[in-house]
Amino acid sequence: MSAAPASPPPASDSPAPPRARSWVPFVVAATFFMENLDATIITAVLPQMAQSFGVAPARLSVGISAYLLALAVFIPISGWMADRYGPRRVFCSAIVIFTLASLLCGLCTTLTQFTVARLLQGLGGAMMVPVGRLVVLRQTEKKDLMGAIAILTWPGLAAPIIGPPVGALITETLSWHWIFFINIPLGIIALGVALKLIHGPGMGRRPLDVPGFVASSLGFSCLMFGLELASQSPLDPPLMAGMLIAGIALLAWSVRHMLRAAHPLIDLSVLRIPTFAVTARGGSLFRIAISTAPFLAPLLLQLGFGFSSVTTGWMLLALFAGNLAMKPGTSKAMKTFGFRGVLLGNGGLVLIGFAALAIISRDTPLALIAIILFIGGLTRSMQFTALNTIGFADVPPPQMSGASTLFSVMQQMNTGIGIAFGAMALRLGAVINGHEGNPTAADFRIAFIAVCCLCVLALIDCSRLSKDAGAQVIGQAKK
Secondary structure, eight states, rough: OOSSSSSOOOHHSSSSOHHHHHHHHHHHHHHHHHHHHHHHHHSSSSSHHHHHTSOGGGGGHHHHHHHHHHHHHHHHHHHHHHHHHOOHHHHHHHHHHHHHHHHHHHOSHHHHHHHHHHHHHHHHHHHHHHHHHHHHHHHHOOOGGGHHHHHHHHHHHHHHHHHHHHHHHHHHHTTTHHHHHHHHHHHHHHHHHHHOOOOOOOSSOOOOHHHHHHHHHHHHHHHHHHHHHTTTOOOOOHHHHHHHHHHHHHHHHHHHHHHHHHSSSGGGGGGGHHHHHHHHHHHHHHHHHTTTTHHHHHHHIIIIIIOHHHHHHHHHHHHHHHHHHHHHHHHHHHHHHHHHHHHHHHHHHHHHHHHHHHOOOOOOOOOHHHHHHHHHHHHHHHHHEEEEEHHTTTGGGGGGHHHHHHHHHHHHHHHHHHHHHHHHHHHHHHHHOOOOOOOHHHHHHHHHHHHHHHHHHHHHHHHSSOOTTTTTTTTTOOO
16 A cells, blocks of 8 residues: 555545535445444354364464454554545455455465465455545544444444354355455455545645554554453453453553553544544443453353254344344434433443343343344444544544544444453353353353443443534524
8 A cells, every 4th residue: 555656646535526525434334234244254163164273263363363363453543644644545445355265265375374374364454444434534524423423334344143153154154265255246246336426635745653553553452462361261360361451551651651642543633623633432331341242142142041053143233133123213213312311311222231141041031132232233223323423523634534543443442342241251250150161151141240340331421422522413493
């Protein structure tokens, strides 16, 4: 991407017609879905891939770690790349890199080759997601922001749920290689449409903040690695603690540096905007809590209740159906109750949903479990959309690049922390219940209670929002 010419062709600077711009969120959402799907679909086919490579299944974790490492390293620089070379050029280049890396992943015959291909795929994903969001934010008027964000939110909710079963189905029907090959036609279509619809130059040629880039990349890498270790069993406490401490220390230095630098890698001044600050604080707590669901819910049904993988898959489809069903009512709810009302009221329902998962047992009727998961999907979708929209409601155009990059970093970290938090809460349940080995239903009860505590803290933070927060986005006048 750095070899691209300094000046984009005139056509790329011409704004797209309004009707064309309305399709941009769908194009970006499609690429988000590819990225999110590839981050989760691999978990269902690790045994088959390990057999193909001639290694133990546990060693395939390096492929997952390599992808997450690339995301952690390159997401922080994505905003600078978009400002320097233009979001259109960077976004389209990212699609090309991601698609070619998917082809390479499917052609790999050794674990080493696969690890390198996953690093390249992570590079494409790291640029594709935050820059794609930036494209949508810059081309969307405030009055249309809620609908656009709702479209972008769906892939992050859907992919973790449908990724594993889709991966298993593709592997049983064809082979594991095709979980990567399916990205090729999708990538080609997305690239063609993006080139046609996305326009606009960069925002300037500010110098690269090398110290900030190096420190933040190392910090996020150490933190992600530490969180990955925290979610594994058996636990390696010294290594996990060392990685987490190193990551936190490096990130703390990065924040201090970026607050003082003339041209910081990420503009942290956006945290002074109250609505963005809420999505960074309480919003992160909610995202961490909600990110535990795709990890804890399947394990509860299979290990805690002894359900088959088929039954579990059908139950999780109820969660996915709830995510989809909420979309038509999102805008109406926010216009009726406002962002603060939705975040508090719907956030309370998210809390009740996790409490219900702590109460149910093996004898609970399957229909009732499906209803609980369906309602959980509804409330998760609403909360994500509200948090993601309010975060950008008051961000001015000059700060949008930094806001998009910082939001992507937080979202990636929240997902990693959510899985680690779920694993540690489950381990805490085993300690409290005084046993080792596979978790029991009682362990899951404690884990979900811990998740409920996170939701309470998030609600307290969201209560600080003013009643008219984000009023211009939902077409209301500030009081």
